[in-house]
Amino acid sequence: MKILVGYKRVVDYNVRIQVKPDGSGVVTDGVKLSANPFDDIALEEALRLHESGVADEVVIAGIGPANLGAHLRNGLGMGADRAIHVVSEEAVQPLTAARVFLKLIEKEQPGLVILGKQAIDDDSGQTGQMLAALWDRPQATFASKLEIADGKAKVTREVDAGLEVIEVDLPAVVTTDLRLNEPRFIKLTGIMKAKSKPLETMELASLGVESGDHLKNTHYAPPPKRSKGVMVKDAAELVAALKQKGLL
Amino acid sequence: MSKILVIAEHQCGQLNASTARTVSAARAVQPEAVEVLVLSDAPDAVAADAAKLEGVSRVLTVARAENAHPLAAILAPQIAKAAAGYSHVFLPSTTFGKDVAPRAAALLGVAQVSELMGVESAHTFTRPMYAGNAIVTVEADPAQTVVATVRTASWPAAGQAAGSAPVEALALEATLPTHTRFVELRQARSDRPDLQSARKVVSGGRGVGSKENFDIIYKLADKLGAAVGASRAAVDAGYCPNEMQVGQTGKIIAPELYMAIGISGAIQHLTGIKDAGTIVAINKDAEAPIFEVADLGLVGDLFKIIPELEQALG
Ligand SMILES: Cc1cc2nc3c(=O)[nH]c(=O)nc-3n(C[C@H](O)[C@H](O)[C@H](O)COP(=O)(O)OP(=O)(O)OC[C@H]3O[C@@H](n4cnc5c(N)ncnc54)[C@H](O)[C@@H]3O)c2cc1C
Numbered sequence: 001m002k003i004l005v006g007y008k009r010v011v012d013y014n015v016r017i018q019v020k021p022d023g024s025g026v027v028t029d030g031v032k033l034s035a036n037p038f039d040d041i042a043l044e045e046a047l048r049l050h051e052s053g054v055a056d057e058v059v060i061a062g063i064g065p066a067n068l069g070a071h072l073r074n075g076l077g078m079g080a081d082r083a084i085h086v087v088s089e090e091a092v093q094p095l096t097a098a099r100v101f102l103k104l105i106e107k108e109q110p111g112l113v114i115l116g117k118q119a120i121d122d123d124s125g126q127t128g129q130m131l132a133a134l135w136d137r138p139q140a141t142f143a144s145k146l147e148i149a150d151g152k153a154k155v156t157r158e159v160d161a162g163l164e165v166i167e168v169d170l171p172a173v174v175t176t177d178l179r180l181n182e183p184r185f186i187k188l189t190g191i192m193k194a195k196s197k198p199l200e201t202m203e204l205a206s207l208g209v210e211s212g213d214h215l216k217n218t219h220y221a222p223p224p225k226r227s228k229g230v231m232v233k234d235a236a237e238l239v240a241a242l243k244q245k246g247l248l
Numbered sequence: 249m250s251k252i253l254v255i256a257e258h259q260c261g262q263l264n265a266s267t268a269r270t271v272s273a274a275r276a277v278q279p280e281a282v283e284v285l286v287l288s289d290a291p292d293a294v295a296a297d298a299a300k301l302e303g304v305s306r307v308l309t310v311a312r313a314e315n316a317h318p319l320a321a322i323l324a325p326q327i328a329k330a331a332a333g334y335s336h337v338f339l340p341s342t343t344f345g346k347d348v349a350p351r352a353a354a355l356l357g358v359a360q361v362s363e364l365m366g367v368e369s370a371h372t373f374t375r376p377m378y379a380g381n382a383i384v385t386v387e388a389d390p391a392q393t394v395v396a397t398v399r400t401a402s403w404p405a406a407g408q409a410a411g412s413a414p415v416e417a418l419a420l421e422a423t424l425p426t427h428t429r430f431v432e433l434r435q436a437r438s439d440r441p442d443l444q445s446a447r448k449v450v451s452g453g454r455g456v457g458s459k460e461n462f463d464i465i466y467k468l469a470d471k472l473g474a475a476v477g478a479s480r481a482a483v484d485a486g487y488c489p490n491e492m493q494v495g496q497t498g499k500i501i502a503p504e505l506y507m508a509i510g511i512s513g514a515i516q517h518l519t520g521i522k523d524a525g526t527i528v529a530i531n532k533d534a535e536a537p538i539f540e541v542a543d544l545g546l547v548g549d550l551f552k553i554i555p556e557l558e559q560a561l562g
Contacts, residue, residue, distance in 0.1 A: 013516070017381035026382050094350065095359050120496070122377050124362045129320060129350035138321055138428040141347045144490065154431065158490045159343040160444065160499065161259060162435030166319065169427040178497055179484065214359035214392060219385040223376070223522065229543035235556035238528065241544050245526055247448070247505045248472075248561070 001111035001170075003046040004104060005080065006097075006128075007060040008036040009071040010121040019222045026220060035074065038116025040183040041176040045146060046114055047079045048181065054148050055112070057081050061104055063097055065089050069199060076194035077186040083197070088204040093122075095212025098130035103207045105135060110171060112153070117142050117175040128175035138168035144179040250279035250335040250370045255327055256286045256298050257318075257344045263297040265445040266340035268405035271301050273398040274338050275406065276367040281305045285330055285418070287323050289316040292415075299412040308418040317430035318344050324351035325422045331356060331393055335370070341397035341500075342444070353395035361386055361396035363500075375399070379496045380519040400444065401502035401523045436489050440466075443492065446475030448505040449524075451494055453517075454481035455510020455531065455550060462487045464554050465509060471561055477501070479511045495520035510550050513538025530554075 011017065011026075012034040018027040035043075049055040060075040061084040062068050072083040086100055105113065118125035132139035140146075144163070145156035148170070157164045158177045232238045242248045252274040257264040267284070274282045283306045284298040291309035299307045308330065314322050327348065331337050337352065339345030341363045353360035366374035371388045373396070388394045443449060450472060452465035462482070469476045477499070478492040494501060496516040502523035509530045511517060518541055521527060529542035532549050539545045546553060 011378070013379075016515070017378040019382050026378060093359060095354065095357075098354060118497070120379060123379065123496070124360075125346050126350035126353070126360050126362065129347065130354035130360075132321070133324060133351040133354035136425075138425070139347075139351065140428075141320070142343060157343075159347075159433075160491060161433060162489065162491050164433045165431040167429045167431055172427075178480065179490065212357075212359060214389045215361065216387040217384050218372075218387050220377075221383045221385075223380055223383050226522070226527070226541045226543075228540070229527070229545060231539075231545045231547065234546070234548075235553055236560045238544060238546050238557065239560040242505070242526075242528070247526060 001055045002057045002059060002108060003049060003055045004101075004108055004110040004113045005039070005042045005046045005058060005060045006101065006115035007039045007043060007062045007072065007075045008116070008119050009033050009062065009064055009068060010036045010119050013037055013120055019220045023219045023221060033071070035071065036116050036119045038118060038176050038178070040078075041178065041180050042114040042116055043075055043078055043080060044181045044183040045176060049148065059084065059108060059110070061086065061101070063088050063092055063100055063204065072199055073194045074186060076197045076199070077190040078184065079190060081197065083199045085199060085201040086204050086207070087201055092204070093213040093215060094124050094126035094130055095214070096209065097127045098134055099209045099212055100204065100207060101127070101131045102134045103209060112148070112170060113173045115173065115175050117177055128173050132173040135173070138172040139175070140166055140168050140172060141175045142177045143174050144177045146174060146180065250277050251333065252277060252279045252282045252336040252338060253331060253334040254282060254284045255337065255339045255345070255348070256284050256294060257340055257342060258286065258288065258294040261290065261293045263294050264340070264342070265405060265442070266342050266345070266400045267298065268301055269400040269403040270338050270340045270398045271303055271406040272403040273364060273367065274336070275303045277336060277370050279336070283308060285310070285327070287315045287326055289313050295415045296412070299415050300408050302407040302409040304409070304413045306413050307415045309415060310418050310420055314424050318348070319428050319430060320348045320351045321428040322424050323348050324355055325424060326420055327352040328355035329420050329422050330418060334393065336394040336396065339397050341399050345397045349395055349397045356393055356395065358392045358395055359388065361388060361394065363399040364396045365399045365402035376519075379515055380522055381515070399500060401500045435491070440469065441473065441475040443475040443477055443494075444499055444501060446503055448472050448474035449477050449501060449503040450474045450507045450509065451477035451479065451511060452482055452487065452509050453479035453511030454485060456482060456487060459487045464551070468554055468558060471558055474505070475503070479517050508538050508542070509554070511538055512536045513541065
C-alpha cells in the first residue's frame with residue numbers, strides 16, 4: 001500500500017507572530033519556517049506503517065513557492081521515499097489544496113492519505129475533510145490512534161466528549177492529532193540519503209484544477225490585548241480579590 | 249436577504265450548548281430567518297429544545313437510523329442537500345462541527361469560514377489565525393452559500409423564547425455511504441460542570457507533576473463548583489484525559505473565572521483562554537509568560553498554595 005502525506009511548510013510554532021502595521025498580513029520576512037507540526041506527525045505515522053510492513057511506499061506532497069524544495073528534502077530526510085512539489089507562488093486555500101490533492105490521488109492511487117488536522121498558519125482545519133468529500137471516501141479526523149488490518153482502518157479520534165473509535169474502509173483520509181505519535185528527529189544519514197531521492201515538481205496551473213480560493217482576507221489585526229493584572233502576595237489576598245470581583 | 253441554517257449538535261438525545269451559541273452568531277447576520285436542522289435517529293427531544301431557542305423560526309428534523317452517531321461522511325451529504333435555499337449554513341466550531349462542515353462545504357463546492365468570531369455584514373466576518381495572534385477580516389463570495397464554523401467562545405448562548413418554533417420533518421433524498429462505521433465513544437463520566445460552558449474553570453499543567461497529584465486540582469475545582477481543564481503537557485503526560493485540554497488544539501473556552509495552576513502560559517494554551525473574564529495564575533516561576541495575561545497572579549509553590557486557598561475559601 002502506498003501512503004500519501006500532506007507536508008505543508010508554515011511559520012514555526014515558536015515564532016511570535018507580528019501583524020504588519022498596515023494590516024495587509026503578518027510579518028513573514030526573515031521568520032523561521034518549519035514543517036507544520038501536525039504534518040510531521042502524519043509523516044511519522046506513515047513511516048511507522050512502512051516500517052511495520054503495512055505500507056510499501058511513503059510519498060509526501062507540498063504546495064508552495066519555488067523554494068519549498070528544501071522543506072520537502074527534510075521530509076525525505078525524515079524517511080519519506082518520494083516527494084511531489086506542486087509549485088504555486090501564492091498560498092492556496094483549503095478547497096484548492098483539496099482539489100490539488102485529489103489530482104495527486106488520481107495519479108498515485110494511494111491506499112491511505114494522511115494529513116494534519118490543521119495547519120498552524122491559517123488554522124483552517126479543512127483540507128482533509130474536503131479531500132475526503134471530493135474523493136468520495138471516508139474521513140477519520142483528529143486521530144490519536146490508527147490500526148490498519150484487512151483493508152480497514154480503526155481510528156481513535158480525539159473529540160470533545162472523549163475518545164471516539166470509528167472503522168473506515170480503505171482508501172481513506174486520516175487527519176492527525178497531537179497525541180498520535182512523537183515524530184522522530186532527522187538524522188544526518190537521512191539528510192545524505194534524501195539528496196538522491198526523487199523530488200518531482202509540477203506547476204499548479206498544469207494540473208487543471210479549478211481554484212477554490214473563494215475567500216478574501218481583507219485585513220489583519222493584532223488580537224485585543226489583555227491589560228496587565230496585579231500580583232497578590234498569598235492565598236488569602238487572592239480569595240479577597242476574587243470576592244471583590246464577585247467571582248466567589 | 250439571508251436565511252441561515254444552523255446544524256444542531258447533540259449527544260444522547262440532548263441539545264449541546266454549542267448550538268445556542270451558534271444561533272447567536274447566526275442572528276448577528278440579521279437574517280430573515282434562522283432555522284435549525286436536527287439530524288438524528290430520534291430527533292424529537294433535541295428538536296423540541298432547539299425550537300425554544302430565541303430567534304429560531306423553524307426546526308427541521310431528519311430521522312434516519314444512520315444518524316445515530318455524528319459521522320461526517322453520513323451527515324455531510326444530508327446537510328449539502330438541506331442547504332438548498334439558504335444563504336448560510338452554520339455549525340459550532342467544536343470537534344463535531346470541525347469534522348462535518350468542511351465535508352459539507354466541499355460537497356457544495358464552496359469555501360468554508362473557520363472559527364467565525366465576529367460578523368461585520370452578511371458576507372464579512374472576522375476569524376483568528378496563527379493561534380489567535382492575528383484576527384483576520386474575511387470576505388466570502390456573496391454568490392455562494394457561506395458555510396462556517398462558529399467560535400463558540402465568542403458568542404453568548406441564545407436565550408429561551410417565550411414560545412416554541414414549529415418543528416417539521418424534512419424529506420431528503422440522500423444516498424448515504426456505508427464505508428464509515430461508529431464503533432464506540434469512550435468518555436470519562438463526570439459530575440463536574442462541562443468544560444466548554446462552565447462559568448469557572450480550574451486547569452492544571454505539567455507543574456502538577458503526576459496523575460495522583462492532579463487530585464488537588466479536582467478538589468479545588470469541586471470546592472469552587474468549577475470544571476477542570478489542563479494544558480497539553482498535562483494531558484500528554486497522562487495526568488488527565490484528552491478532552492480536558494485547553495488551547496489551540498484543545499478547547500477554546502470563555503469562563504468568567506479561569507485558574508491556571510502550574511501552567512507556563514505557552515501561546516497555544518493562551519489561545520484557548522483569551523476570552524476568559526478573569527484569569528488567575530499560580531506558578532512558582534515569577535517570569536512565566538502566564539503572568540503577562542493574568543488578571544491576578546500569585547507566585548509560589550502550588551502544593552503549598554492550594555491547601556491555603558481551600559482553607560481561605562472556608
Ligand atoms: C502545534 C501545537 C499545538 C499545541 N496545542 C496546545 C494546546 O491546545 N494546549 C496547550 O496547553 N498546549 C498546546 N501546545 C503545547 C504548548 O506549546 C506547551 O508545550 C504547553 O502548553 C505547556 O504546558 P504546561 O504549561 O503545563 O507545561 P510547562 O511549559 O512545562 O510549564 C509548567 C509550569 O509549571 C510551573 N511549575 C512547576 N512546578 C510548580 C509548582 N510546584 N508550583 C507552581 N508552579 C509550578 C513551572 O514554573 C512552569 O511554568 C501545543 C504545541 C504545539 C506545537
